[in-house]
Amino acid sequence: xxxxxxxxxxxxxxxxxxxxDIAAAAGVSRAxxxxxxxxxxxxxxxxxxxxxxxxxFTRLTAGVAGxxxxxxxxxxxxxxxxxxxxxxxxxxxxxxxxxxxxxxxxTVQGLPRIIRMASLFLAPLxxxxxGRGDSSRLVELLSRLVISYFLAPSDHVDLGDAESARQFIxxxxxxxxxxxxxxxxxxxxxxGAL
Amino acid sequence: xxxxxxxxxxxxxxxxxxxxDIAAAAGVSRAxxxxxxxxxxxxxxxxxxxxxxxxxFTRLTAGVAGxxxxxxxxxxxxxxxxxxxxxxxxxxxxxxxxxxxxxxxxTVQGLPRIIRMASLFLAPLxxxxxGRGDSSRLVELLSRLVISYFLAPSDHVDLGDAESARQFIxxxxxxxxxxxxxxxxxxxxxxGAL
DNA sequence: AGACGATAAGACATATTGCGTCTCACTGTC
DNA sequence: GACAGTGAGACGCAATATGTCTTATCGTCT
Numbered sequence: 219x220x221x222x223x224x225x226x227x228x229x230x231x232x233x234x235x236x237x238x239d240i241a242a243a244a245g246v247s248r249a250x251x252x253x254x255x256x257x258x259x260x261x262x263x264x265x266x267x268x269x270x271x272x273x274x275f276t277r278l279t280a281g282v283a284g285x286x287x288x289x290x291x292x293x294x295x296x297x298x299x300x301x302x303x304x305x306x307x308x309x310x311x312x313x314x315x316x317x318x319x320x321x322x323x324x325t326v327q328g329l330p331r332i333i334r335m336a337s338l339f340l341a342p343l344x345x346x347x348x349g350r351g352d353s354s355r356l357v358e359l360l361s362r363l364v365i366s367y368f369l370a371p372s373d374h375v376d377l378g379d380a381e382s383a384r385q386f387i388x389x390x391x392x393x394x395x396x397x398x399x400x401x402x403x404x405x406x407x408x409x410g411a412l
Numbered sequence: 413x414x415x416x417x418x419x420x421x422x423x424x425x426x427x428x429x430x431x432x433d434i435a436a437a438a439g440v441s442r443a444x445x446x447x448x449x450x451x452x453x454x455x456x457x458x459x460x461x462x463x464x465x466x467x468x469f470t471r472l473t474a475g476v477a478g479x480x481x482x483x484x485x486x487x488x489x490x491x492x493x494x495x496x497x498x499x500x501x502x503x504x505x506x507x508x509x510x511x512x513x514x515x516x517x518x519t520v521q522g523l524p525r526i527i528r529m530a531s532l533f534l535a536p537l538x539x540x541x542x543g544r545g546d547s548s549r550l551v552e553l554l555s556r557l558v559i560s561y562f563l564a565p566s567d568h569v570d571l572g573d574a575e576s577a578r579q580f581i582x583x584x585x586x587x588x589x590x591x592x593x594x595x596x597x598x599x600x601x602x603x604g605a606l
Numbered sequence: 607a608g609a610c611g612a613t614a615a616g617a618c619a620t621a622t623t624g625c626g627t628c629t630c631a632c633t634g635t636c
Numbered sequence: 637g638a639c640a641g642t643g644a645g646a647c648g649c650a651a652t653a654t655g656t657c658t659t660a661t662c663g664t665c666t
Contacts (some may be wrong), residue, residue: 230424234424234428236624236625237624237625237626238624238625246642246643247642247644248626248644248645249627249628249642249643249644249645250641250643252625252626253641253642257626258624258625258626430652430653430654431654431655432653432654440613440614441613441614441615441616442615442616442654442655443614443615443616444612444613446654446655446656447612447613451654451655452653452654452655
């Protein structure tokens, strides 16, 4: 079921997926889907690991998972990603996910909440790179970061373990930003340190 | 505008595209879109060249475009495509496009009509390959064929010229069937002749 | 400056679709 | 036969899409 929901998201995008799509892809009726999940959004939340990433950022802010090292890595990742924001099918999902838009309850209730949470945490760290008050770009970058997380394989990652979380970022998040020239972009960042 | 509509179809699938999507992708307001086209469906019809392919099959049936050679090529293509129907993002669009489904007016009015037209023409030719009465598979194959046509670049193709049409098929349709081992699949067809 | 055409933004009513719940019939198991 | 699980589909309600309209803005032409 979750794999089917994830496949639907990758195929049609989060904002276009319907409960009927997921049920059909999973080969079950809509009645069965509602027997397994409280609502349609819950299927997507589980499939896209929305609650996992919430916990991910929560633990980062609490310093449980080696926040200093990981946050620096996240900031560097965000800055590197500034080079090119185009060509990402899933980016627009996040960019448009503000209350009052036409994306429906999922994005209104779920994803922007995550972005807000992450923004509060990363804003002071990113500020030296993108400038104060440039929140729109920060939201874009965080969106891409979050989506990278969503699209990663659903293998178990112990987000409470610093090494496991760091390995996860190196494996799934950094490649998603499609480095075009190895470490050259990293070297172009303000501090130059990693 | 047409390029934007086509991009939206490739990104979200025909059944998920809205007028607002196309207008936003084209960078115009919805009011402007309705000034340029009678309705939302007309944009997709033009972008996906629905009327072109109708004329394409019409001319084939009339023998205007070297029907004998081209029809044989089409049949061979259809048979080769039998090997694998999965992994095509746009196939489900056609499979579900029957009157009464939830795909809306576009598919109800447009694509099934084309499939029906093509089926009437190709059915006797395909029969030796897929067997009499196996219309469901025939419809699937034709769907893929039609979609290949839709997704081809919108360069001008003179469908009334046999050589031009043949070159179009070789360039855009045959590659869309993703031959896995060169001509081996073609050699496995009943007659073995091309 | 003033007239003109094209456009963006958005309100509006209508039509369509999606959501969640429900009932019914079918199937396999005990 | 009782039972749990399921598929198909109808139902009311909410959300979205469609197509038209009005208003304000911008650039161009006279």
